[in-house]
Amino acid sequence: MLNLSLKLNKRDFEYDIYSLIRAFYPGSTIKIWYEGEEEPIGDYSYQYLVEYEESSITFLVFDQNHEISRSITRISGQADRRERKNYVKKLVYKALVKITGRELPWGDLTGIRPSKIVMGLLEDGKTNLEAASLMRDTYSISPEKTALAITVANREREILKKINYKDGYSLYVGIPFCPSICLYCSFGSHPIDQWSYMVEPYLDALCRELKYIASKMRGRPCDTIYIGGGTPTTLSPDQLERLLKLIQSEFPMEEVSEFTVEAGRPDTITREKLEVLRDYPVTRISINPQTMNQETLDLIGRRHTxxxxxxxxxxxREMGFDNINMDLIVGLPGEHKEHAAHTLERIKLLNPDSMTVHSLALKRAARLNLFKDKYKEISFENSQEIMQMTADSAREMKMDPYYLYRQKDIAGNFENVGYAKLDKEGIYNILIMEEKQTIMAAGAGASTKFVFQNGKRTIRAENVKDIKNYVERIDEMLERKEAGIKELSTQ
Ligand code: SF4
Structure with missing residues (x-):
């Protein structure tokens, strides 16, 4: 892991330049500083300098002793902000490809929604071929990833034809408790054994927020509901029942096309809890192995076999759940191609209805990152070969890719892909990823996103993450949604 420094003469596009450098040097620390500031003292493997002028951009790279690369691009005076951003990214990307001798699968694309860009192009009347060549020319995306984004966007368009999403909204409910905290977790979940005394007050506040949302959204169809977290099945059967009963009584269930409950951790699942879910119109559950290698499960703190x-x-399955998703993570600590192959073989035997493959993202708040010195001997491996193995296994299970997103600091600069059998897709995942409709979100750390003009403009209303704060400041969480709800009512 390298120590890098980045000097900028303007704040424009700082995030994009930073993200591109990080993508080439995952796990590195980058000190950003600006012209006019005192030079930071440190032992930097590389120093980058971006000089951004009205008609040109210069990108310089120094190793510890010398300038090792200098590239300049001219900018047309007519270029708007988006075009200028593309100039900067292309310049930085090409220089880094030359220095490292490596291309990135998603080229210089720093956004997290590749299929949203493709969908926009298709909605504007472009053909698949035109959209593909625009993606390649604009972002230098590899042919494999271009094909993936085009496939996903087309399937999403087909799936969305099934619902009248333009008039409706979706509901997210967050349960921020887990049996133990995974090494890579950045969701801010809370271990239930230490927080059990807060579950009832939390549910009181959550139910208030849900009632508020239901009353404000009355008259609009609620297309999908997603209870996530955390691990919702950490709740006791009675607590689960209380939550589901309230949702059923407050929201227009006859219009809900999909109702997902994450039962992510198998150590929280019991027959009694599954019976509660079955008593309500839950259509889809997720049981998430992440890996089928016991050593890795132990290392990442999953505390189950x-x-x-x-x-x-x-x-x-015996109890009749006919739409079960399984989440996997590739690139987990200590895992190589053989581990991924073993996991995929075991998953194929189970034959779930959908499978979501995540590439490990080393988030700043995760224990894995906070204690990286402790884990520095452990390797993290992800490659196009492993990604291809997951795609091949999905195909063998008769699943096709249906949604796609990228994250910051994702291993190998790859992507997360949802695969599903026909009619077993998670529609909520598409709606949230493609920003197709408003997502009303309840719970600590939940983020409501109001979507306007078919995703061209969004407003967020964030809830506080801390459970005690959430409970004490529940009125404020409701107030935070007011502006968005008001604007929504004028649409
Ligand atoms: S199960 Fe998910 S939410 Fe819970 S600790 Fe693990 S990664 Fe975090």
Whole structure:
């Protein structure tokens, strides 16, 4: 992991330049500083300098002793902000490709929604071929990733034809408790054994927020509901019942096309809890192995066995759940191609209805990052070969890719892909990723996103993450949504 420094003469496009450098040097620390500031003292492997002028941009790279690269691009005086941003990114990307001898699968694309860009092009009347060549020319995306983005955008368009999403909204409900905290977790979930005394007050506040949302959104169809977290099945059967009963009584269930409950951790699943879910119109659940290698499960702090995953999955099947998703993570600490192959073989035997493959993202708040010295001997491996293995396994299970997104600091600069069998897709995932409709979100750390003009403009209303703060300041969480709700009512 390298120590890098980046000097800028303007604040424009700082995030994009930073993200591109990070993508070439994952896990590195980058000190950003500006012209006019005192030079930071440190032992930097590389120093980058961006000089951004009205008609040109210069990108300089120094190693510890010398200038090793200098590139300049001229900018047309007519270029708007978006075009200028593309000039900067292209310049930086090409210089880094030359220095490292490596291209990135998603080229200089720093955004997290590649398929949203493709969908926009298709909606504007471009053909698949035109959209593909625009993606390649604008962002230098590899042919494989261009094909993936085009495939996903087309499937999403087909799936969205099934619902009248333009008039409706979706509901997200967050349960921020888990049986233990995974090494890579950045969601701010809370270990239930230490926080059990806060569950009832939390549910009181959550129910208030849900009632508020239901009353303000009355008259609009609620297309999908997603209870996530955390791990919702950390709640006791009675607590789960209380939550589901309230949702059923407050929201127009006859219009809900999909109702997902994450039962992510097998160590929280019991027959009694699955019976509660079955008593309500829950249509889809997610049981998330992440890996089928016991050593890795132990290392990442999941506190359950591979056999727990198998037995809880089989129990859910026996009880009639006919739409089960499984989440996997590739690039977990200590895992190589052989581990991924083993996980995929075991998943194929289970034959879930959908599978979401995440590339590990080293988030700043995760324990894995906070204690990186402790884990520095452990390797993190992800590659196009592993990504291809996951795609091949999905195909063998008769699943096709249906949604796609990228994250900051994602291993190998790859992507997260949702694969599903026909009619088993998670529509909520598409709606949120493609910013197709408003997502009303309730719970600590939940983020409501009001969507206007078919995703061209969004406003967020964030809830506080801390559970005690959330409970104490619940009125303020409701107030934070008021401006968005008011604007929505004028649409
Ligand atoms: S199960 Fe998910 S939310 Fe819970 S600690 Fe692990 S990664 Fe975080």
């Amino acid at each position: 591979v056999e727990d995953i198998v037995s809880k999955y089989q129990l859910a």
